[in-house]
Amino acid sequence: MKHAIYQMDIVPGDPESNRKHVKEWLIKQVKEDKPDIVVLPEMWTTAYTLDQLDQIADLDGEPTRSFLKELAKRYQVHIIGGSFANKVEDAIYNTALVVNNEGEEVYTYDKIHLVPMLNEPAYLTGGRKQARVFELDGIKMGLIICYDLRFPELARELALKGAEVIYIVAEWPSARKDHWKALQLARAIENQCYIISSNRIGAYDGVEFCGMSLIVDPWGTIIQEGSEDQEETLVETIAASNVDRIREEVPVFRSRVPEMYQGW
């Protein structure tokens, strides 16, 4: 499955302009080197303009949901649609959306863990729906959002539900870039699955973001790594058969003793 991961910069507080930018990028990708699936970063419509979200967040997923569905259908590409601020009644969620290449919504997820360091809990509501595994082209996939990466329980839960690939959509700051990389390697090694991330570059409100989008294979080897400061696209074809091979070679899942980890 050929991936194109977009490590993009984001215009703060201007969803229209970011949607236009993503559309132009996708059309170019499809023309040059058609991917099967594309991946966008966290909060790519607005960036972390938390104090403006009440005015500029999507309402019940619109218009970003229709925008992504239309793009996916027209260009016949699956879209891991990063995440966007999404107002539902009085609450604003950090919502991720996945659509298939027929323009159908296959998964939606609200970021569970909110970031105290960015004051997220003052503006956003944490998701309380269980993360699920979804399937595209016969590959089982999970998705987490940025700070969720620090909670191994969540990635493990997805792996136990069968995820062969876990996507991470992020706006991860440069100040903690070593954690960004190390945690992704750990999640790939311990869960023996692909970890594929899209992180923004650029800066907002004094916070710099570190790019370094990654494709890590189920052995924990980095097969692609984005730069720290350039908009760029990582293109890579992955084969889910590597997951089974590595799980046979080092049979961690068969060696688990779950009754010893209760209370996790």
Ligand SMILES: O=C(O)CCC(=O)C(=O)O
């Ligand atoms: O955990 C971190 O250090 C960064 C998390 C973050 O920036 C986010 O979830 O948006």
